Amino acid sequence: MPISMTEQCDADKLTSIYDSDTYGLNAMRETLPSHCYKKIKEVMATGQSLDPEIADMVANGMKEWAIKKGATHYTHWFLPLNGLAAEKHDSFISIFPGDDRLLLEFSGMQLIKGEPDASSFPSGGIRSTWEARGYTVWDATSPAFIRREKNGATLCIPTAFCSWTGEALDQKTPLLRSMETVSNESLATLSSLFQENYKKVFPTLGIEQEFFLIDRQFYLSRPDLINSGRTLIGAKPPKGQEMEDHYFGTMNSRIISCIQEVEWSMWKLGMPLKTRHNEVAPGQYEVAPIFERANVASDHNMVLMEVLKATAIKHDLVCLLHEKPFAGVNGSGKHNNWSLATDSGVNLLEPGKTPSQNARFILFLSAIIRAVDIHADLLRASVAVPGNEHRLGANEAPPAIISIYLGSQLDEIIRSLINDEKSQDLTQSQGDNNMSLGVKGFPPLPRDSTDRNRTSPFAFTGNKFEFRAVGSSQAVAFPCIILNTVVAESLKFIREEINREMKQHSKNYAFNLVIKNVLKQHQRIIFNGDGYGQEWKDMAHERGLQNLRSTPEALANLNSEKNVKLFSDSGILSSVELNCRQMVLYEIYCKSITIEAKSLNEMITTLIIPACFKHQKNVAESLNSIMPFVQSQKSFPQPLAQISHLQDLVESVNHLSDANSKLLASIKHSKDVHDEKVLATYLSQTVIPIMNEVRKHSDHLESIMDDSYWPLPKYSEILFMR
Structure with missing residues (x-):
């Protein structure tokens, strides 16, 4: 079918604007001297440090480019531990000494290093607030x-953020450290065992972002959405997602207009958004990019969340990134598709067509299986955010039990290796002690030979692992840090074990022995069935796998002796930095639940109970108005419906009021708990159950009250009205 003129114009526009607001290689080539361009290109490709001698040239080129794009200010854009992006804007303006001339300056030192006030960012006790x-x-x-606003533009420079004593206070610093570590361990493994030499190995991420879009007027009428990002009360509507008519359905014109504007913005920023579609729940959507290097993907996803929220408002919508904004329908995740790729583009998780490629694939797969089994507690902690408590294991997302899904074909091969079946012999000798390292009878695996098991938190999907347990509101850096770290440690362990066995045995035998032992010891983490069923919970318990349902339970393991040693030995996080992150996550959890509890208490006190009283009065007055007539007529039926309804109202309001009083008392008690760990457990085990009780009574009242008296927009309006 021929391309229309309009389509051709759009295609040309996309080609011309893609990456146009990014100071990438294209812009650098046009603004930098050739020798400077070659050096900065090498820095971007390998992660080497920038030569101070060219910093001024890069800064000047970046400034001139940014000014032409309309930028008057620049900011060092960074990712503190609160899970958000942070920035401090400075203008390019300067005054020449002894003159009134206005200059626009930006030096290499200003590019490389900034000094924002760090006092109000969470530090987990690393420093005092006065430092x-x-x-x-x-x-x-x-x-x-470049980030554009209505009245101007700002040059945003992605940076790391640390304290004046040198500890990392952000997500980027340990992410870059973990990327370097997993690269080094991968290179060493490839070189020593497979004679494959590369300059760099990069963790890559493809991040599927789910979110809700609702009408802004409904949002502004819901204090719970404004304060906490989710509805704290709300009865189930007559229709939710039962008809399964929203998933992959035709997109509403208002919604697609909003998402299209997001896409154009992200394309200009060099983020290759490729997919958009309706998700399962009404009002829920998803966009997904092509794979990128982990640190760039992390930055792009943070920008994407900001652009989604800002663009939605332009369309009189609000973007909700909370993991579970509405009860009774699916929540939102952020599926992190993770892999390892060499600088030449070889995907190390791609099943091979040659024996050597298959052996390489099996080794990296075995390292990941071992890493996930030993460090399942860390992976669970990496997704331990308040919103995920409502989502994980709720028949829409992976359970809190960490396991690996491989698919039937790959699982059969793993079982054959463990059981030492001759038809699946792992290695083949080729004379001069070079290894063929194939799997005899191992057929070439097509990329899509595995199903995308929705119930698995960590599923192999052809040439990558999909970490499905990450929450939609999360910064992806921390889960990626954990994954890079544990895989690096496992690669090192397997390589050293093979080298140790090679002192007594042939290379082939040592490889075969170590891989078999690793798979045998850690096969318990592999599960290919339905993760939602009670059968899996029972089986996981028998296997000794943890089921950490609450955030405080998951965070308790973060700074265990095992984990402190893991991060300290790798140089990715010191014990101080790891403890800091644990305390910040506890703090975020405590503040989030406290805000929710206070918001719920206030809504019930000032909105719901007064509305119930008005409705009670209306029903009582209606009943009183007919009672004289009923009593005067011996054969007239009693108004049992009104009596029953009034009785239900009074009883339910009493229950609601009592539960709300308990909630207020629990909030007051929580103020006396000063240890964050103890407080988190108290909020999880005491306050949240009371909040659930309050919600139960409130939702019942919503379902029986006159609609005109209910003071809040209902689910049937919020989810379906566009």
């Missing part, structure tokens, strides 16, 4: 970009 100094350092491997 305000913090530093930002440019991440040259993640391109600077």
Whole structure:
């Protein structure tokens, strides 16, 4: 079918604007001297440090480019531990000494290093609040970009953020450290065992982002959405997602107009958004990009969340990124498709067509299986955010039990290796002690030979692993840090074990022995069935796998002796930095649940109970108005419906009021608990159950009250009206 003129214009426009607001290689080639361009290109490709001698040239080129794009200010854009992006804007303006001339300046030092006030960012006790100094350092491997607003533009420079004493106060610093570590361990493994030499191995991410879009007027009428990002009360509507008519359905014109504007914005920023569609729940949607290097993908996803929220408002909508904004319908996740790729583009999780490629694939797969089994507690902790408590294991998302899904074909091969079946012999000798390292009878695996098991938190999907347990509101950096770290440690362990066995046995035998032992010891983590059923919970318990349902339970393991040693030995996080992250996550959890509890208490007190009283009065007055007539007529039927309804109202309001009083008392008691760990457990085990009780009575009242008296927009309006 021929392309229309309009389609051709759109295609040309997309080609011309893609990456146009990013100071990437194209912009650098046009603004930098050739020798400077070659050096910065090498820095971006390998992650090496930037030569200070070319910093001024890069800064000047970046400034001139940004000014032409309309930028008057620049900011060191960084990711503190609160899970959000942070920025401090400075203008390019300067005054020449002794003159009134206005200059526009931006030096190499200003590019590489900044000094924002760090006093109000969470630090987990690393420093006192009066120690305000913090530093930002440019991440040259993640391109600077332009962010546009109605009245101007700002040059955003992705940076790392650390305290004045040198500890990492952000997500980017340990992410870059973990990327370097997993690269080094991968390179060492490839070189020593397979004679494959590369310059770099990069973790890659493809991040599927789910979210809700609702009408802004409904949002502004719901204090719970404004304060906490989710509805704390709300009865189930007559229709939810039962008809399964929203998933992959035709997109509403208002919605697609909003998402299209998001796409154009992200394409300009060099983020290759490829997919958009309706998700399962009404009002829920998903967009997904092509794979990128982990640190760039992390930055792009943070920008995407900001653009989604800002663009939605332009269309009189609100974007909800909470993992579970509405009860009774599916919540939102952020599926992290993770893999390892060499600098030449080889995907190390791609099943091979040659024996050597298959052996390489089996080794990396075995390392991941071992890593996930030993460090399942860390992977669970990495997704331990308040919103995920409502989502994980709720028949829409993976359970809190961490397991690996491989698919039937790959699982059969793994079982054959464990059981030492000759038809699936792992290695083949080729004379001069070079290894063929194939799996005899191992057929070439097509990329889509495995199902995308929705019930698995960590599923192999052809040439990558999909970490489905990550929450939709999360910064992806921390789960990626954990994954990079544990896989690096496992690669090192397997390589050293093979080298140790090679002192007594042939290379082939040592490889075969170590891989078989690793798979045998850690096969318990593999599960290919339905993760939602009670049968899996029972089986997981028998296997010794943890089922950490609450955030406090999951976070308790973060700084265990095993984990402190893991991060300290790898140099990715010191014990101080790891403890800091645990305390910040506890703090975020406590503040989030406290805000929810206070918001719920206030809504019930000031909105719901007064509305119930008005309705009670109306029913009582209606009943009183006919009672004289009923009593005067011996054969007239009693108004049992009104009596029953009034009785239900009074009893339910009493229950609601009592539960709300308990909630208020629990909130007051929580103020006396000063240890964050103890407080988190108290909120989880005491306050949240009371909140659930309050909601139960409120939702019942919503379902029986006159609609005109209910003071809040209902689910049937919020989810379906566009």
